Amino acid sequence: MDQETLKEFKGLLESQLEALLRDAGKTVSEMTDDQSNFPDPTDRASLESDRNFELRIRDRERKLIMKIRQALERIEHGTFxxxxxxxxxxxxxxxxxxxxxxxxxxxxxxxxxxxxxx
Structure with a gap:
């Protein structure tokens, strides 16, 4: 693969990684800042369901972050x-x-x- 194409993929991977890390940081800050206290059990259950869904998405993104970092290492080692x-x-x-x-x-x-x- 030529150097120009490798640079293109490196830039693409780095921008994806940056966006994922930014979103993950935003999620953590939103979850720690949220001091919602719902007296209604249904509202509380809905909030918990939403949080669990968000955490599952972030876990998938965490796995993608690891794969992106590995791809960037392969670019550096010449095996991409x-x-x-x-x-x-x-x-x-x-x-x-x-x-x-x-x-x-x-x-x-x-x-x-x-x-x-x-």
Whole structure:
């Protein structure tokens, strides 16, 4: 992969990481600042349900943050865009759709097929 394309992916990943970290910080501050006390059990349950949903979203984003950091490390080590299974190049279209991917489409398809069987 040429240096220009690597720079493009690095910029994309860094901007995604920055946005995710900013949102996570905002969520934490909102949850700690919120001193809502609802005497009605239904309102309280609704608030708890909303918080649980928000925390599930943030947990998924936390996992994505880790994948983005790993992708940035692969860029630094010169292995970005290389399938970790077959070591063949991952297609640019696949990387554009999912820049944190570590498998080419063939290896990912095979992995999913095995998961369905087993």
């Amino acid at each position: 865009g290389e399938c970790e299974c077959c070591e063949e190049p991952i297609g640019i279209e696949r990387l554009r759709a999912r820049p944190v991917t570590t498998l080419c489409i063939d290896c990912k398809t095979e992995q999913e097929r095995k998961e369905k069987i087993g």
